[in-house]
Amino acid sequence: MKKFLLAAAVAAGALVAGAASAEGALSYNIAATNNYVWRGISQSDKEAAVQGGIDYTNGSFYAGTWASNVDFGGDASLEVDVYAGVKPTVGNWAFDFGAIYYAYPDEDDLNFGELKAGFTHPMGKGSIGAAMYTNWETLENPYYELNAAYPLTDKWSVSGAMGKQELDGGDYTTWNVGLGYALTENLSIDARYWDTGDHDMGWTADGRNVAKEQIALTIKAAF
Numbered sequence: 001m002k003k004f005l006l007a008a009a010v011a012a013g014a015l016v017a018g019a020a021s022a023e024g025a026l027s028y029n030i031a032a033t034n035n036y037v038w039r040g041i042s043q044s045d046k047e048a049a050v051q052g053g054i055d056y057t058n059g060s061f062y063a064g065t066w067a068s069n070v071d072f073g074g075d076a077s078l079e080v081d082v083y084a085g086v087k088p089t090v091g092n093w094a095f096d097f098g099a100i101y102y103a104y105p106d107e108d109d110l111n112f113g114e115l116k117a118g119f120t121h122p123m124g125k126g127s128i129g130a131a132m133y134t135n136w137e138t139l140e141n142p143y144y145e146l147n148a149a150y151p152l153t154d155k156w157s158v159s160g161a162m163g164k165q166e167l168d169g170g171d172y173t174t175w176n177v178g179l180g181y182a183l184t185e186n187l188s189i190d191a192r193y194w195d196t197g198d199h200d201m202g203w204t205a206d207g208r209n210v211a212k213e214q215i216a217l218t219i220k221a222a223f
Contacts, residue, residue, distance in 0.1 A: 026055070030051070030221050034048050036051070062098075064083055078106060084099060092122050112135060113136040114136055131147070176193060176194045177193055
């Protein structure tokens with residue numbers, strides 16, 4: 001716990017110092033959802049979650065932190081992510097190379113970090129993309145994803161993704177599709193269907209299947 005607090009303090013200090021000493025921009029977001037789903041599996045035991053984050057950008061560099069309540073049936077009740085990377089562009093190709101650390105202050109043995117490499121490319125009015133994440137200590141258990149997004153109108157949009165998570169005990173596929181609506185310039189809602197190819201892995205102690213046919217309704221404010 002002390003190591004986590006120290007690391008969080010150092011990361012937050014570096015972020016603020018960078019923002020104060022160089023030109024850049026800070027942005028904020030806060031959201032509420034009926035179900036926090038990550039890679040097809042509920043992280044909140046199919047219950048509501050409140051989430052929020054702060055991001056700093058300076059040219060192609062970005063850094064930030066994001067948090068959400070979680071429920072895995074153990075001691076963990078909070079997830080705090082810290083991330084940084086660069087987003088260079090080549091023509092109309094946008095790349096993303098970065099690192100993410102997932103911390104659970106109440107249950108440190110769940111902590112882990114990943115390296116990320118991805119890209120997006122315009123397709124008509126929409127975009128397509130792909131990304132790969134892998135454990136930064138072992139360079140094993142990668143997650144691969146293909147994703148796409150398309151604006152239907154000025155306010156409505158549709159997006160989705162297909163992914164594969166490799167694990168030591170096997171692997172599973174996951175997919176999602178969602179419909180988004182911009183209520184205002186800063187406020188949006190998203191209704192998203194999630195599922196996985198392995199429903200048996202998702203049973204919890206209270207009899208819920210957190211890896212099968214889930215709907216996540218999210219309202220988000222970004223500034």
